[in-house]
Amino acid sequence: MSSITEPVPGRTRGRMTRDARRAQLLELATELMIERGVDGFSTNELARRAGISNPLLFHYFPTRGDIVLEVVSATIEELVEQVRPNPELSPIDQLTEGLTRYVTYVERTRNGYLSLVRGAAAADADLRAVVDSSRTRIAGYFADSLAAAGIEVDAALSLLVRGAVAFVEEIALHWVESPQLGREDLVDLLRQALLRALPFSPEQLEALTS
Amino acid sequence: MSSITEPVPGRTRGRMTRDARRAQLLELATELMIERGVDGFSTNELARRAGISNPLLFHYFPTRGDIVLEVVSATIEELVEQVRPNPELSPIDQLTEGLTRYVTYVERTRNGYLSLVRGAAAADADLRAVVDSSRTRIAGYFADSLAAAGIEVDAALSLLVRGAVAFVEEIALHWVESPQLGREDLVDLLRQALLRALPFSPEQLEALTS
Known part of the structure; x- marks a missing residue:
């Protein structure tokens, strides 16, 4: 940072x-x-x-507040950078890699990340905006991957993608407090839940793997 | 209240x-x-x-702070009360009713709910604890419905249920800011996404409808 x-x-x-x-x-x-x-x-x-x-x-x-804002912004910037997809991978592999990096980052920074993300909202509207914009950017990466695979991101899918980011964040934060599953099992659980939750047709799932 | x-x-x-x-x-x-x-x-x-x-x-x-804590607690208590499941319904109907009531409540209170839930975190740790405990209670309702249908809620399912609450909350809050879908379409979208995301077997889905 x-x-x-x-x-x-x-x-x-x-x-x-x-x-x-x-x-x-x-x-x-x-x-x-x-x-x-x-x-x-x-x-x-x-x-x-x-x-x-x-x-x-x-x-x-x-x-x-200036110090808190800079620290939280830099931490969250680092996280967003971690999950930026590699366009050379298939969308499914981008998802797996993004989830693995996210979970690894949260595990490595443990209480720090928890404290910064949850505590960020504690301070003021600027900090909440930083956290919120990181979610928007991560949802944007996800939506871009789908669009690149030829999947139309309509209003409904766009809401689901946004919800998916909150879903992963909430689960990762609970998992790190009480890690009853191994990291790889967690990534697998998240990946499968997301792929099932989003209403992809078999043809779209096919497009996501290539 | x-x-x-x-x-x-x-x-x-x-x-x-x-x-x-x-x-x-x-x-x-x-x-x-x-x-x-x-x-x-x-x-x-x-x-x-x-x-x-x-x-x-x-x-x-x-x-x-005393006033803010009482107002936020009462608002969130009212919300949790709204989604308390009716044990006479099947788990699937409990889910549909819970989602409908949640979305209706968020729509009715619109900026109020948004401001209270997001802003609650702004004030202090007591308020964050109130919001967090409401999520835990709603996840508990969901897990209880599953257990009542004979579905074992292990560590993985428990994480998914907790994530599902964040998923619904995030989507409802975005939807209310920019409602491009009707309320019933939203409830449908959420219900289908949740039922797909959770790894139920055909037999379990059968048990959830009775």
Whole structure:
């Protein structure tokens, strides 16, 4: 989530460029929010961990909300990037790969993702818009894959695709809290449920595999 | 959502019992939050509409958060009550009735429901817990219907049921913002998608209709 190509410097008090300092603060803020949740994140603790004063922190990020918005946006951007489909695969394989990457990402970031996505809504309308727009973009990837396979995405199918994103998100978030199935079994469960839920004809299912 | 059996008195300044006044304030607060959203709701405006002073308002509800929590809880309680299944119907008919009532409720309360459910998360962890517990209860109704039809609700089916609730909610909220399908078509779409998504055998589907 850092825009610099150099490794982020450690927690030293030394001089840093403005970009490096911002990147370091965002890394530390991400760690903190993953540990404590968006609600539990405090700017005092962030300044302490970065070894800088509160006024200096507010020089980089005027409000706590600015930091939260940047961290949540970057995390969600990373997730959306994970599930961006590879156009060289068939739509079915895009779906399998997207689900695998989504579930792997959620598992890897565990409480962090949960806390960021659920907690994002906690803060303000800007954050809710970020989360909502990520769902819209993921639904868009899905709809694009269908359209590329020659399947007309009408109003009904468009609603089902949008619902499918919420379905996967809700299940992944519950699964990560209490993983009674293995990751591959979960991906399989999701893939089969989605392919059954969407009203594809046998010819359309055929088109989706090629 | 009022606990009194008398009609709620109008916006008079006259003396009211404590319960009647609280009920009136909650009715007005619900109207206001439906108009403006949870974020746009102000206690000043509520006191003005009720024709009482701010200190008197805070005598009934010590904080703005108390009012929001009561309004959102009552609204969501009403919704959960709407979809409580009638055990005299077959599971399939329970599903159809539950979906019809849910969609009708969301349509009737339109921006209100949207604003309350999405905005609920805006305020604090208590509100998120209320929304989350309503999803758990609705998923529980669904799982109970399946169990009553002799279908074993294992870990995988339990995840699918939970996802199904999010699926319906997401679709209903999008539909109400841009209703390109009629209400009955939507209910049909949802019912068919759910019945297909859940991995029922032909025998189980048979059991669900009786």
